[in-house]
Amino acid sequence: MTDIPTTNPTPPILSTVGIGMRFGGLTALDDVSLDVPAASIVGLVGPNGAGKSTLFNVMSGYLRPTSGTVLIDGVEQTRRSTPQHRAHMGIARTFQHPELFSDLTIREHVTIARRMRLTPRRLWSDVLTGAGLRRNTQPDDEVTEQLLVDLSLSEDADRIATGLPLGVARRVEVARALATDPRVVLLDEPSSGLDEGETAELSEVLVSARERHSVALVLVEHDVDLVLGMSDTVYVLDFGKLIARGAPEMVRSDPAVRAAYLGDDPVAGTAHPAPEPAGTSR
Ligand SMILES: Nc1ncnc2c1ncn2[C@@H]1O[C@H](COP(=O)(O)OP(=O)(O)OP(=O)(O)O)[C@@H](O)[C@H]1O
Ligand SMILES: [Mg+2]
Numbered sequence: 001m002t003d004i005p006t007t008n009p010t011p012p013i014l015s016t017v018g019i020g021m022r023f024g025g026l027t028a029l030d031d032v033s034l035d036v037p038a039a040s041i042v043g044l045v046g047p048n049g050a051g052k053s054t055l056f057n058v059m060s061g062y063l064r065p066t067s068g069t070v071l072i073d074g075v076e077q078t079r080r081s082t083p084q085h086r087a088h089m090g091i092a093r094t095f096q097h098p099e100l101f102s103d104l105t106i107r108e109h110v111t112i113a114r115r116m117r118l119t120p121r122r123l124w125s126d127v128l129t130g131a132g133l134r135r136n137t138q139p140d141d142e143v144t145e146q147l148l149v150d151l152s153l154s155e156d157a158d159r160i161a162t163g164l165p166l167g168v169a170r171r172v173e174v175a176r177a178l179a180t181d182p183r184v185v186l187l188d189e190p191s192s193g194l195d196e197g198e199t200a201e202l203s204e205v206l207v208s209a210r211e212r213h214s215v216a217l218v219l220v221e222h223d224v225d226l227v228l229g230m231s232d233t234v235y236v237l238d239f240g241k242l243i244a245r246g247a248p249e250m251v252r253s254d255p256a257v258r259a260a261y262l263g264d265d266p267v268a269g270t271a272h273p274a275p276e277p278a279g280t281s282r
Pocket of ligand 1: 023026028046047048049050051052053054055096
């Protein structure tokens with residue numbers, strides 16, 4: 001693997017070390033190590049089926065890896081951690097295919113995500129003692145309303161999720177991930193289904209979330225220019241293996257990356273466009 005060290009002295013919040021993931025005879029991930037330093041933007045790119053969503057599932061506790069470890073703040077979480085536990089430790093995510101509750105409005109999605117950041121014990125004690133009814137929810141409501149504004153969702157806030165256009169559903173997913181006060185957000189193709197203007201708006205919101213709340217972002221995208229433009233460090237996966245890691249411009253010019261992912265044309269010396277998203281797995 002081409003490994004071009006970047007100069008980020010901050011210790012990582014989230015790390016994977018030597019992750020392997022097999023599905024029957026298929027090796028989806030092979031010895032994948034990745035660091036997410038605080039308040040950084042980490043890009044993760046690779047062709048269809050390279051293992052990007054699988055790595056997100058491992059990092060967010062939806063899948064137990066076949067080998068390797070997941071660390072949060074340097075402490076191993078690999079086997080004892082559920083998605084809920086990871087969320088309470090500050091790891092939020094969005095899905096490649098948005099998963100919204102059909103009967104809830106957009107505002108309700110964000111409000112519930114905001115409440116979910118409380119520990120389960122606190123949620124239960126609120127329910128059992130009625131404290132949840134007496135508690136002043138105004139500060140939380142203000143955060144929710146600001147997120148709805150930030151993600152251009154205010155006008156649609158009372159619409160139920162059924163039948164929402166994909167671009168709107170993606171923004172709801174991002175709003176509810178940010179509502180949990182995360183330290184890291186894993187974003188699986190957040191711009192897919194968004195038009196150019198919506199994509200520009202979304203990247204502005206993400207960059208400002210990083211600046212205002214020191215949130216680290218891990219960005220999986222087929223829009224390579226978007227990833228290279230936003231990221232501090234980029235990792236490139238190919239057939240489950242990391243083939244490069246480094247600063248965006250170094251990665252862009254790496255011969256292995258150009259050959260494997262950008263489809264370097266040896267005759268014309270130009271890169272083909274990145275493949276369209278086609279995966280059906282989460
Ligand atoms: N639950 C599963 N069971 C079996 N195979 C799986 C499962 N999830 C993923 N795979 C396989 O693992 C490989 C990596 O899939 P993954 O969805 O992680 O790729 P990806 O990089 O996210 O691709 P895309 O860009 O299309 O979203 C693929 O060959 C896929 O078919
Ligand atoms: Mg995927």
